[in-house]
């Protein structure tokens with residue numbers, strides 16, 4: 305079985321039967337997962353920060369690092385797997401991550417701001433996530449299966465869940 | 468819950484732990500002193516053959532992408548930096564701490580080292596913004612040491628991890644530290660301080676270990692360093708590098724702003740730098 309592991313800021317799209325895309329230990333980072341049921345294509349991007357303006361040269365080499373450039377580039381990559389179809393019809397999106405430490409301090413809510421930024425950029429494509437497991441104070445490892453679009457979440461000390 | 472184990476008994480057991488190696492003690496001491504030179508570091512390391520071998524191995528890992536082999540110790544020390552060298556020295560002489568499987572946290576072997584390394588890098592980054600001058604080397608070592616108590620408390624927490632998580636989630640405990648206290652009557656910071664005292668670590672390290680979750684309780688003189696470890700710890704967890712089930716389940720002490728002059732967007736910038744530095748260091752360690 306082919307398992308592609310994404311590091312921070314990396315993204316992947318795959319249509320290989322049986323393949324899985326996975327990313328480990330999301331803290332305040334957000335994983336955006338996109339699935340095309342008809343063409344059986346799965347994609348994921350591991351977003352670390354809300355906005356690329358903080359480090360444009362990083363956005364150029366690793367667009368997945370930021371919500372704005374990450375969402376855009378993931379859809380561009382995705383269209384290549386759907387015969388060049390650029391629209392987002394037939395795509396479902398799910399999110400995981402965006403956790404926070406136990407604090408009310410606004411500056412520290414990077415997880416929340418990551419989630420909000422991802423939602424805003426998805427909205428620009430006319431998309432709202434089908435489901436999300438975001439926020440809270442919990443580290444998450446997440447994977448998506450190409451065959452089914454099934455997403456499995458795991459966290460140390462807790463039982464796995466499917467979204 | 469379960470019958471309480473006495474704190475004296477557990478602290479007594481920390482006194483049976485092996486002491487730190489001569490070289491790591493000397494390195495910790497010397498990097499605190501502003502007058503030290505690279506030659507001082509090299510002299511200490513050169514007396515420790517296993518440490519020298521390990522440094523040469525790490526520095527020749529592909530991640531450091533040096534042009535050609537690094538054969539000399541002096542170049543290895545120059546390339547790695549004295550802080551990383553000190554960190555490696557500590558990890559090598561205290562495998563019973565840093566190689567602990569952290570079963571009480573549903574962690575795994577190697578996780579404590581990764582978490583402490585990431586917290587150390589973050590603590591050093593944060594130290595740049597101190598409202599008074601903070602020695603970045605001390606801030607780094609503070610991060611390396613902050614959670615040594617987890618390795619000792621872990622076995623007493625096994626089988627209770629799920630229960631402790633529930634206590635925090637249902638707000639019966641304020642955070643994971645409080646959950647440890649409620650379950651055992653002591654927590655990883657108290658045991659960590661006992662280990663630090665047993666190792667005869669100089670100030671501010673015992674204080675950092677003891678107060679890294681409650682910085683305002685630390686003696687005023689060490690509070691800046693304690694806050695560095697406090698923030699470094701949280702930043703490491705935000706980056707996804709915790710020690711298991713307790714990841715992110717700790718509180719931020721908002722008094723931190725009194726001890727630093729942070730520019731706007733410092734946290735975003737710090738998360739980015741820390742992530743890059745950590746990946747580089749990790750890759751070197753594991754030869755990835």
Ligand SMILES: [Fe+2]
Nearest residue numbers: 613614679680
């Ligand atoms: Fe801790």
Ligand SMILES: [Fe+2]
Nearest residue numbers: 586613614700
């Ligand atoms: Fe920690």
